[in-house]
Amino acid sequence: MPRLLIITSTTRPGRIGTAVADWVLDLAREHGGFDVEVADLAEIALPFLDEPDHPSEGAYIHDHTRRWSAMVDAADAFLILAAEYNRGITAPLKNALDALYAEWAGKPVGYVSYGMSSAGLRAVEMITPVAVALGMTPLPDVVTLPLREVLDPDGRLNPGERRARGVHLLLEELLRYTEVLSQLSKRTNSSR
Template identity: 50%
Template sequence: MGKPVLQVVIASTRPGRVGPTVADWFIALAGQHAGFDVRVSDLGELALPLMNEPNHPKLRRYQHQHTKDWSAQVDAADAFVFVLPEYNYTFTAPLKNAIDYLHGEWAYKPVGFVSYGGVSGGLRAVQSLKPVVSTLNMFALPASVSLPFVASSIVDGVLVPGELATGTAKAMLDELLRVADALKPLRANSAA
């Protein structure tokens, strides 16, 4: 029995985005944490078309290979971290699209957030995302990592945040591990 799978989802797809830079920082911390088998889904690389499945996702009767592949990635995860910017007071359209492609694959899994942006650090995006994930029976952790004025923390292409962000990220990883373990029986019952 291996470590639980933590799926880090990079939610920005815009050219010139800093999402991968932010994700690299978090993925390195998650690797040091050593509690998870860390995997990455970059929505910019997945390039899911705007919802093009003919059947409701609850049915899991997927017609397209990109949906089947995305379903397998999400199904295999025990916990998630969404790395997301804030666009116009909310989260990105590609993230909403990726979430809406699936249904049961998300259930009974904790989700943490690493948000970034300007003055709010992406907190408004996180707040608008929480009702979406809770509708899918995910458990949104109350604490999240927020990186305000993120561009000022990138040095030579590497994110160098303060100790507060690093400490919060480590605490979030601990909590993700605890909650993923606590929800494991529900995931098992759901799969059956």
Template identity: 50%
Template sequence: MTDADRRPLLQVIVASTRPGRVGEPIARWFAGYARDHEAFDVEIIDLAEIDLPMFAEPEHPRFGRYTMESTKAFSATIDRADAFAIVHPEYNHSYNAALKNAIDHLNQEWAGKPVALIGYGGVAAGARAAEALVPVLVALQMVVAGAVPIPFAMKNVSGEGAGRVFEPAPETEAGAKGVLDGLSSWVGTLGLRGRR
């Protein structure tokens, strides 16, 4: 398989690490939707499974001189992606600490790649969290390719435990298609296809 034959890799990041988080079934739905879209190879990156410690590297991440095995492993994971979709909650009008910690662990691994924000919450649908997140992503030289706000997301989740399923409203599906089209377009524009 040549580089031209490879589809770009989209990583769907589950930002919440709480037990019973609604972000997990949303991420599984979005990953499946993205696979059906057929522009990407897709994998889910769950921050609860990554389980990063609070950032404690002695040097700034822009140098990439990591000393901790957890940072090295996370760096290798994020570096192989061509694009991201961050499935994030809203806590106290912002995004959650586990996501900020994960972002702050790295630098060049994020840079120059497109990202979509899949926010969820109550009436605000994660919009205030997305608003707080955008300047952080721009500072890392990422391209924000769009957002899918999901209001009252818990109402669209059925089932129990690992079998929980998110059933999107039609406007959520339309938003998902829009951000996937945007991510695909930016991957092509930025020349990221086949970097792995």
């Protein structure tokens, strides 16, 4: 069964990102097409670019980078929970992407974005060229969570059935891309 790594993008105490991660994790398990793991960037706590060599060398000297490398390398697909901060990508997510190189390549990435005015779409627009530069294949459709609509008066996340169906369709598409990219990778490796 292919492995899906759900990546949070926020590290602030009291963040809504943990509720988004729990919701998406439940939907991914219910979907059943992937072995699912969550990479909570707050728990992983990667320092900012503290490796002396460029990530493309893969010569990591720090245990935290080696653990992050192993987690990303083991994944067959990624689902980034893209929070938008000040019309852009969060610093912890950019750092987590930039910390590695080859581990991302040849794998699909989907997005569930959230935020206020653009529901996180501006963050996705900034993440996508980074994902392409790292060799990932971004899916075209994004599930958006406009926080003014999906938070109830008590501040609890309530995305609703329509958005849950959107995540299910996104997971289906991720599964298709994972299968195709896996076959492409096998052909490329066998021709070497």
